Amino acid sequence: MSDKNIIIEANGVQKYFSSRVSGKIKALDGVSAKIHKGEVVVIVGPSGSGKSTFLRCLNLLEIPTGGQILFNDVDITDKKVDINIHRQKMGMVFQHFNLFPHMTILENMTLAPTHLLKKSKEEAEAKAMQLLQRVGLADRADAYPSQLSGGQKQRIAIVRALMMEPEVMLFDEPTSALDPEMVGEVLEVMKELARGGMTMVVVTHEMGFAKEVGNRVLFMADGKLVEEGTPEEIFDHPKHPRLQDFLAKVL
Amino acid sequence: MRVGPAQLWPDVAPQWILNLPEGLEDFCYDIYKSFIFDDRYEMYIRGLGNTLLLTAMATAMGIVLGVIIALLRATWDKNGHAIHGFPKLLLRIVNIFCNVYLTVIRGTPVLVQLMIWYFVVFASSRNGLMIAAFAFGINSGAYVAEIIRSGIMAVDVGQMEAGRSLGFGYVATMRYIILPQAFKAVLPALANEFIVLLKETSVASFVSVADLTYAGNIIGGNSYDYLFPLLMTALIYLAMVMFFTHLVGKLERRLRNSER
Helix, strand or coil, X not given: CCCCCEEEEEEEEEEEEEECCCEEEEEEEEEEEEEECCCEEXXXXXXXXXXXXXXXXXXXXXXXXXXXXXXXXXXXXCCCCCHHHHHCCEEEECCCCCCCCCCCHHXXXXXXXXXXXXXXXXXXXXXXXXXXXXXXXXXXXXXXXXXXXXXXXXXXXXXXXXXXXXXXXXXXXXXXXCCHHHHHHHHHHHHHHHHCXXXXXXXXXXXXXXXXXXXXXXXXXCCEEEEEECHHXXXXXXXXXXXXXXXXXXX | CCCCHHHHHHHHCXXXXXXXXXXXXXXXXXXXXXXXXXXXXXXXXXXXXXXXXXXXXXHHHHHHHHHHHHHHHHHHHHHHHHCCCHHHHHHHHHHHHHHHHHHHHHHCCHHHXXXXXXXXXXXXXXXXXXXXXXXXXXXXXXXXXXXXXXXXXXXXXXXXXXXXXXXXXXXXXXXXXXXHHHHHHHHHHHHHHHHHHHHHHHHHHHHCCCCHHHHHHHHHHHCCCCXXXXXXXXXXXXXXXXXXXXXXXXXXXXXXXXXX
């Protein structure tokens, strides 16, 4: 039966986008992957390869047109499953942060736990302050998102997701919208998270991060999972010509 | 026979006014006739009260109606493609009804709508104020709906995704995350809709609601002189509109400065 260590299992996930102009676009063409507990899986690939779409399928922000997503052995693509319950356990960090601009940092962080986990305001705030301390932003608790730099916003977005005590964190190009000098501070938080044993799936263009932190690297191209392996296998001994071609361009 | 202002005038006017040159004395007499005789100023005040009451009731109804319709329409616009089966059919039908409502209400004069409500639909009721409040509420709802819908549509899609990814359902995300931002963005437009409504309610005098315009009209008719009653009516509207416009300006500045 199922391996207790697998937290997310994607089976033949397909995603078509239909557009009036160009008809059906195949974004994902039967992608299967397993994410184990405590693992940091990095997804790389050229733009348009479907890596973000695949990540967004994992918590059903994109609803797959075919295939299955098992989260803790529950098929969350089943229409009868209440996806909201499962999403609470899957934190997500976006390229554009998506902090709530009408709320302070503290309110951003306590909104979900007070409403969804029924935590008291005091309890949630105490936890928020503790997390803010960890990312060095405790002094900005009462600031609004527009008062923060991109790097600070993204660190807040990460701890906001952590407030729900997720079992897995999904990162959708978390450093792509940042000025170069701010990439480091965000990656540092992610590395610390990985060291703490968090299960992470990261779509990124940061090959250094993939090499250093990733346990496993998935290479996607044209909506397919082309090659997967340890960072050494992927970066030092690439087999597939598409991967060799890609690495030649980015490294 | 009823005593008219002309008979009373020599008794109530102070001697120094009666001694004024003829033109100025006439002016004072017109003022007396339009505002003081028979405690006519009370009619303006009651009329103003009714105008404000009518506007307040219509605004409240318009906002409730507008939010509901804006949510239904925005949900269909943004998520219609992701919903399937019976809910989709239901939403589609509801959305068609909303569109018919918006088209009819925004495509016909408010006075005609008011008269249809008053003389046809609620012909058995003579409570003009409530019927007018209802009519203006229905009318305003259509405009408010489109204002709020534009606000909802303007909120970045990432906000919905962020809310959903934390585990909030669609409705909760709307309530805690999308609507507060949408409201904030369209608050000045909503306030302007309120100001427009304040002036529009003047047509309620058509179905004999004793609002401000009605007071000016009646006093003008009773005193055979419309100049001062209508000037005063216009002046009160102008003062209210200027006051509320000032408030809206203040509000806009505060919204612009907050969170920066």
